[in-house]
Amino acid sequence: MNIPSQIATLLAGIALTLVSLWYGQNHGLLPVAASDEAAQVDALFNMMMTISIGLFILVQGIIVIALIRYRRRDGDETDGPPIHGNIPLEIVWTAIPAVTVLIIAVYSFEIYNAMGGLDPMASHDHGTRIAMDHQMSPSEHNAQTSLIAYDPSQGDIALGLGASPENQNQPVPLTVNVMGLQYAWIFTYPESGLTSGELHIPVGQEVDLKITAQDVLHAFWLPEFRLKQDAIPGRESELRFTPNRVGQYPIVCAELCGAYHGAMGAQLFVHTPEEYQSWVKEQQAVASNDTLDKAVALNSVNRSSSEILAPYAADMGIESKTLEQLHSSHSSDGSPFSR
Ligand SMILES: [Cu+2]
Known part of the structure; x- marks a missing residue:
């Protein structure tokens, strides 16, 4: 054939x-x-x-x-044909x-x-704000700014994924601040005042992550979401996206950031809206307990009674002057509360 x-x-x-x-x-x-x-x-x-x-x-x-086809056959000692290019x-x-x-x-x-890559935070002037947002001591701040030669005038250079063309005028339901540091991710929720080492978001609604770094370059990578964004000290970048599948997913640092870079990860939880609300409530309850615990723990450290009582006094509407008076009257009769 x-x-x-x-x-x-x-x-x-x-x-x-x-x-x-x-x-x-x-x-x-x-x-x-x-x-x-x-x-x-x-x-x-x-x-x-x-x-x-x-x-x-x-x-x-x-x-x-x-x-196979043009291999040298047995006994064939001739040269190949002289081919010189083929325009x-x-x-x-x-x-x-x-x-x-x-x-x-x-x-x-x-x-x-x-995906919104051409318009991240186009309408905001966020560049200068970010340096103030960070809870850094002045010396840390100076060291960092000189290290990266941070120029506030370049603040509006867009980084990341902003609103997609069809979501341009839509408000984002949920914003989360993401901070990368050696070697962890920290998530803060400006609306509910929560801080977490895990990212929890509700399914089916847009999320806007404002990403930055505290020390060196990191990269916030969500393989299951096909999203990756650099986390840069002194600069804010954005990732705006819509999760559509409930579950738990890895968050990976994708920028070699130091000795323990390989261990720098976190978990992303996508919840149903109800689950998400109950997580927020739960965290708020835990957070308020934490404050109480701290106050109780401070009790054993050498602090004056008025210092210890100050937060509670404020809650009850008692002025610090009143507290001072109580304090001094106790001190005079050698009460155990005195310093
Ligand atoms: Cu990292």
């Missing part, structure tokens, strides 16, 4: 296309997709995978076929990759824009 070479090439081309298309959708390389944004990133990844696997099979296939072929194999790369570039830019 002898198939004409054009038909053989055509059949091989069809098979190659089908295999590439199938593999591009079934490579199984990505973890579960847990955000609305993930589908777009995955579509881009799958397209690049399809093209790559097609090119890989094409190039490797031609090499294998050539190795049409060279134009084709330059043009095809050029067009392919251009298509990928336009497509990825399109996705970046759809």
Whole structure:
């Protein structure tokens, strides 16, 4: 049987296309997709995978076929034919990759824009604010600013993912501040005043993470959400996204940040809205207990009774002057409360 070479090439081309298309959708390389944004990133990844696997099979296939078909036969001592380039072929194999790369570039830019990459915090002047927000001592602050040559005038350079074009005028339901430091992530919830080592968010509604770092560069990476953003000392970057799948996911630091970089991780919990509300309540209760514990613990340290009582007095509407008077009257008769 002898198939004409054009038909053989055509059949091989069809098979190659089908295999590439199938593999591009079934490579199984990505973890579960847990955000609305993930589908777009995955579509881009799958397209690049399809093209790559097609090119890989094409190039490797031609090499294998050539190795077998044009091998040196026994007793063949002649030279190969003297071939000096082929202009049409060279134009084709330059043009095809050029067009392919251009298509990928336009497509990825399109996705970046759809995810809000072109508009993070565009309407805010946040650059100077951030340096004040950090709870740093003045010396720490000076050391850090000189270290990174922080220029407040560059504060509005947009970093990260902001509002997507269709969410441009929508308020974000939940904002969480994210602080990276050697070697942990700390999450603070400005609305409920909570601080946590875990990130808890409700499913199905947009979240806006304001990310920064305390010491060195870190990178906030959520593999299941297909999101990654640098955490930069003295600068704020943004990640705005919508989780769409309840569960627990890893948060990874993706920037070599020191000796224990590999251990720098946290957990992200996506809850149903009811679960999320009860988590907030629970944390608020724990937080207020903490304050009580601290006050009780301070009791044993050498502090004056008025200092210990001050927070409670304030709660009860007693002025500190009244407390001082009580204190001095006790001291005079040598009570155990005296310093
Ligand atoms: Cu880190």
